[in-house]
Amino acid sequence: MEKILVVDDDLGIQKQLKWSFAGYEVIFAEDRASAIAQLRRFEPKVVTLDLGLPPDPANATEGMATLEEILELAPQTKVIVVTGNNDKKNALRAINLGAYDFYQKPIDSDTIQILVSRAMNLFNLEMENRHLAAVAPSMDKIIGQSESILAASRKAERIAQTDISTLLLGESGTGKEVFARSIHEHSLRKDKAFVAINCASIPENLLESELFGYEKGAFTGANKTTPGKIETAQNGTLFLDEIGDMPIGLQAKMLRFLQERVIERVGGRSEIPVDIRVICATHRDIPGMVAEQTFREDLYYRIGEISILIPPLRERNNDVVLLARTFLAQYNEEFKTKIKGFSEGAIKAMSQHKWPGNIRELQNKLKSAVIMAEGTHIQAEDLNLTFNNDALSIDTLNLREVREHAESRAIRNAYQIAERNMSRTAELLGVTRPTLYSLIDKYHMDDIKTG
Known part of the structure; x- marks a missing residue:
């Protein structure tokens, strides 16, 4: 008991x-x-x-x-x-x-x-x-309890201590780099470098030298020999983010590197052996690009020896609230604030929102909310979100949830009818003022002024 x-x-x-x-x-x-x-x-x-x-x-x-x-x-x-x-x-x-x-x-x-x-x-x-x-600390940076994210996490855990080439698939902002870093940190290469490069953020004419490095005098401005990202990841992990945006002309050189595990710097003639693990990620439809001949089929099979699909936030059930509480603790520490949690309205708003920007959008909204919140709990307005106060899942059978929803809705309705007069609100609800204050505190309704 x-x-x-x-x-x-x-x-x-x-x-x-x-x-x-x-x-x-x-x-x-x-x-x-x-x-x-x-x-x-x-x-x-x-x-x-x-x-x-x-x-x-x-x-x-x-x-x-x-x-x-x-x-x-x-x-x-x-x-x-x-x-x-x-x-x-x-x-x-x-x-x-x-x-x-x-x-x-x-x-x-x-x-x-x-x-x-x-x-x-x-x-x-x-x-x-x-x-x-x-019991299973290996994927400790991957936060969530939904079956979809747990399935992806278990898959990442199983491959972590192998060198199999891995392709992470998912929408922008779903946490592909978090997965890549977690795989690296629980691999046999965890004490070596984790080197990340975003293939979509670097101009096509510079991406080759960024990846493979260059010899002195290889082109105008090449004043010294410079190793590329692949070389600097020696014995560690190379993370190629948004590989679907890699130019078709560079894909052939990347394929040779993955097959032979040697590189040549731009302007160089000698082969340099490289021992690294490669993890790639993209939000694009690679099989579709292969069909359209904008991505090499042989490279696709080489980078995707195993693929992990990372679900969007809207498909992760109640993970949004769990993630929000984790980020709140982080931002409280970062900004030296003492926000205690979320109001009922904020939780409903986060649960109802579709999160097109996924986890990145949630992080951005929470960061600004922690800075701008005036009460002890974050409100839906602080997150710049709205919610349907009448919405309650038809699957909700938990009497406690039903009662909380009904009580908070009744308080808000009475508060508006009483024109924000607390004594009149308590009278309409048939409770004492102290009981009303307690209910407002219990449901973290900070937007209702009790002064």
Whole structure:
């Protein structure tokens, strides 16, 4: 049975929470010392922590100290802090210290059940991800749980320690270079160079010298002998991105290199042996180009000894949210921001968007959103996305999701009808103002002003 630690010195609250958490093993503590003792003994996944603890229950000092100690001893534990209904400032401080979420009294059983269920599910998901990473760490840079991306990742993992020529296929922005680097980093050549060149970004008359290098005096401006990308990748991996854009005239020289594993610099006469692995990528229809005679058939078979199709983001189910959370953590660190997550509207907008630019588009929108967001959670407007608030998957049978959707929609409708007056909104909904504030916080509806 899943364990929850309740830290509260009020026996009435303890009894209420024990009843609310039916189905869990509930453990109690009334102060910091007993909380830490119970944490060490039972290792609960979720803790509810009243910030007003003895010996100073009127202030949050002892509660904050308990929170810091819990997170130091068990950083993966999800701590939900419980505060008075006028103590939002300390609740936000607790979030900044690392608490998972907060809840303001009076206790509402249904609401806190949802918070605990979410926290428990997140803990279990993170634990599963850590387990999978420990068991199969080889493709750790490839993020996703959809079957399509897992199939591509498994294929990449199986070929990583071979030297088989690999062709990565997929739309622009799907992460072909990430796959190429992951294959290299888990190959026998991982300690050697990974050299990438984009065949579409270099003018045709320069691409040959970029790839094969040139001898001094080979052409005007060739003032010294210069090795090419192929040579500099010696004993490592050469990544030829957008090989479908390689000029037909250069394809014959590339084919000879792949067959003989020797090169000649531009203007040179001696053959230079090269030992490298070659990974190619393209968004183009190579078989179609072969049929049109714009790509050599023999080169196609040489570079595509094995092919991996990388799916577009729109076909990866819920991977967009998983990727978004990963990028959010990266950009928080890069820009020294403290955005906590995404509002319900932002998650719906990301899920509904078709992402024609794939992962690259997602990265760009998130980067600007992290910089421009004014609240603690990114809104759909920060991402410059819109969403259909009435849309709920017909396949959704999860009662929690249905209830959350209905509650958040009702709050927004009441808020508009009440002309953004919080007292009137609470009255229309049939709840108290503190309960309304708690629901707004729970659903991260930062666009609704609670001041």
